[in-house]
Amino acid sequence: MKIEDVTGILREAAEVAILPRFGALAAGEVVEKTPGELVTVADREAEALISRRLRELVDAPVVGEEATAADPSLPRALVESPAAWVVDPIDGTGNFVAGRPEFAVMAALVRDGETVAAWILRPVSGTAYVAERGSGAWRDGTRLRREPAPADPAALHGDVMTRFLDDAQRARLAGLAPRFASLGRGASCAGVDYPRLVEGERDFVLYHRTLPWDHAPGTLLLNEAGGCALRPDGSPYLPGEQRTGLLAAADPASFERLRTLLA
Known part of the structure; x- marks a missing residue:
């Protein structure tokens, strides 16, 4: 597999199932x-197309966001x-429905519980981000380094996802x-938030909910670009964990400072 x-x-899923409906649902x-x-x-047509084609490359189970909604055991x-x-056939579905371009198509390959390859496509711009564990992160063929x-x-720009926090946590933040x-509060799309962090538009992002289709691609992209995406206790993000x-921070030193400040 390449x-x-x-x-x-x-890109095929975006062209066939997604972009023709953007602004025209x-x-x-x-x-x-x-x-x-x-x-x-x-969402559903794109996931079916992507899942079928991915299994032709590597015959392995596909944990799709929409398939999991129907079968939580996946x-x-x-x-x-x-x-x-x-x-994640459309990350940022709310933006897509509203006609905003901040949505993405994402995929990741997990081996032995760890993410080893990741893809984030921004359909409207056509920009593609890819990462491979140990080999780096790329945007349309250009190596990325955070x-x-x-x-x-006081010099940092960050985002905090507060939707799933309780009132006391929101007030503290x-x-x-x-x-x-x-x-x-971020772009309501992890497929936008992580690239912004990698490319220097943000310095950190704090998430509460960490579903695999939202975070497996972005965490690998950031880590391979020299950033640092970890659990607040410093342990690695593993997509199969229900935690x-x-x-996600620009670099390991920033992560250490921020996890104390934002704990």
């Missing part, structure tokens, strides 16, 4: 699968199978906001 083979599959093509969680016909493959695919962030928190140059909390 890295570009998977990139091609994601018909009535009945968007439903709420759980409170606040949207799914569209484009993520067990991430710890029980020697290899498994992870697929520069260290400033040591002073709001109280920390003045210590940073800016503290936002909360993930801090």
Whole structure:
């Protein structure tokens, strides 16, 4: 299997199932699968296409976001199978439905419980990010390297995902906001947040919910670019673990400073 083979599959899904419906979803093509969680016909068609094609490259279980909604046992493959695919057909479905371009198509390959390859495609711009464990991170063929962030928190720009926090946690983080140059809420799309961090638009992102299709691709991309995405206790992110909390930072030193400040 070649890295570009998977990139091609994601581009095909975008061209066939996603972009023709961007800004043109018909009535009945968007439903709420759980409170606040949207799914569209484009999500389902793209996931079916991607899953079928990925199994032709590596015959392994596919843990897709939409398939898991129908069969919650699927993520067990991430710890029980020697290899498994992870697929998010449209990350940022809410943005997609609203006609905003901040959405992505993502995939990752997991071997022995660890993410070994990752792909993030931004369909509207056509930009593709790829990473392979031990080999680096790339944007459209250009090697990516994240520069260290400033040591002073007052110079840092970050995002905190507060949707799944309780009121006390939200209040505490709001109280920390003045210590940073800016503290936002992210793009509602991990496939946008991680590349922004890698390319220096953000210095850190703090997540609570850490579903594999949201974070397996981005954590590998950031780590291979020289950044640092770990659990707040310093342990690695493993996509098969059912845990909360993930801090993504520009570099290891920033991670250490921020995990104390944001704990």
